[in-house]
Amino acid sequence: AQRVTQPEKLLSVFKGxxxxxxxxxxxxxxxxxxxxxxxxxxRLQLLLRHISRESIKGFTADLNKGETSFHxxxxxxxxxxxxxxxxxxxxGRGTGFQKLxxxxxxxxxxSP
Amino acid sequence: xxxVTQTPSHQVTQMGQEVILRCVPISNHLYFYWxxxxxGQKVEFLVSFYNNEISEKSExxxxxxxxxxxxxxxxxxxxxxxxxxxxxxxxxxxxxVRSQETQxxxxxxxxxxL
Numbered sequence: 001a002q003r004v005t006q007p008e009k010l011l012s013v014f015k016g017x018x019x020x021x022x023x024x025x026x027x028x029x030x031x032x033x034x035x036x037x038x039x040x041x042x043r044l045q046l047l048l049r050h051i052s053r054e055s056i057k058g059f060t061a062d063l064n065k066g067e068t069s070f071h072x073x074x075x076x077x078x079x080x081x082x083x084x085x086x087x088x089x090x091x092g093r094g095t096g097f098q099k100l101x102x103x104x105x106x107x108x109x110x111s112p
Numbered sequence: 113x114x115x116v117t118q119t120p121s122h123q124v125t126q127m128g129q130e131v132i133l134r135c136v137p138i139s140n141h142l143y144f145y146w147x148x149x150x151x152g153q154k155v156e157f158l159v160s161f162y163n164n165e166i167s168e169k170s171e172x173x174x175x176x177x178x179x180x181x182x183x184x185x186x187x188x189x190x191x192x193x194x195x196x197x198x199x200x201x202x203x204x205x206x207x208x209v210r211s212q213e214t215q216x217x218x219x220x221x222x223x224x225x226l
Contacts, residue, residue, distance in 0.1 A: 034214070043116075044155070044203065044217040086155065098143065099157040099168060100205075100215060 002027050004087050006103035013077050014111050021072040021106045023061075023087030031089040033063055033070040034100070038084040047072075047085070057081070077110045084108075114138045116218035118204050124224045125194055133189045133221045135204030144187045145205040145215060146179065148172070155203065161187065194225045 003026040013019055025031060035047040048056045050063040050070060061072045070087060087103040117136045125131050137144050146158040159169045161179050178190045187206075191198055201222050205215040 036217075043219045046214045046216075049214065088155075099145065099160055099170075100147070100155075101157065102147075102155040104154045 002031075002089060002101045004089055004101055004103035006085075006087055006106050008106045009104070010107045010109065012109045012111065015079055016076050019072075019074045019077045019081070019108065019110075021085050021087075021108065023070045023072065023103060025068050025070065025087075025089050027068075027089055027091075029091060030065075031091060033061070034088045034090070035059070035061055035070075035072050036086045036088055036102075038086070038105075040083070044086065077108075079110050079112060082108055082110045116204055116206055116216050118202075118218035118221050120221060121219065122222045122224075124226065127196055127225055128193050131191050131194055131223060133191075133202050133204075133223070135187045135189070135218055136185050137187055137204065137206030138208075138216055139185070141206035141208050141216070143167075143207050143209070143213075144179075144181070146189045147203045147205065147217075148200040149203065149220075150197075150200045158189070191223075194223075196225050199223060199225045 005024045007022055033050040036044045037047045038044050059072055059074045061070050063070050084105050084107050086105045088100045090100050119134045144161040147155050148158055149155045157170050159173045159179055160167045176192045180188050201220045203220045204218040207213040207215045
């Protein structure tokens with residue numbers, strides 16, 4: 001069965017501190033991994049996906065197949081990063097597994 | 113930039129009533145999805161829809177639920193006889209190509225069943 005685990009419900013840091021939001025997954029094949037973000041009163045929006053290997057708003061995430069993890073990192077948190085972050089997976093190309101399976105989310109709170 | 117839209121933003125209904133939640137996906141997208149999020153819980157997949165038929169559905173998506181694309185733009189989720197436990201935020205999403213493509217989400221409809 002597919003599963004995404006985000007162990008922290010809340011992560012509270014000070015502005016300028018490093019941030020790591022943890023995500024572990026369970027999937028029998030090679031999944032596609034995503035981080036979605038939801039700012040207050042806004043829709044879910046894609047932050048980044050592992051296949052594109054890019055940095056968005058200073059965030060990066062590396063897929064570690066050995067540890068089945070896709071942790072989200074930022075070296076210096078900003079107040080505007082405060083939001084709900086969801087890790088999600090779907091199947092790889094050709095699998096027919098197209099739905100997104102979400103973790104429970106981590107609320108990041110960045111204080112001044 | 114085109115966005116997925118959903119109406120209404122909020123809906124309150126009585127248990128046993130039918131509700132229809134509406135979504136307008138991004139115009140060149142071909143795959144459509146409904147997800148829901150019960151307060152305090154994770155976002156859960158309900159159903160995916162492609163080429164005018166359901167391509168996948170979850171255990172949650174029982175006979176009380178149905179989806180339809182009645183015209184070229186709208187994508188609807190109908191709950192025939194609502195239950196208290198159907199109270200949730202319902203999100204519509206769409207993408208152009210399955211699997212690896214990003215799914216774009218609507219703002220959600222908050223459904224409250226009394």
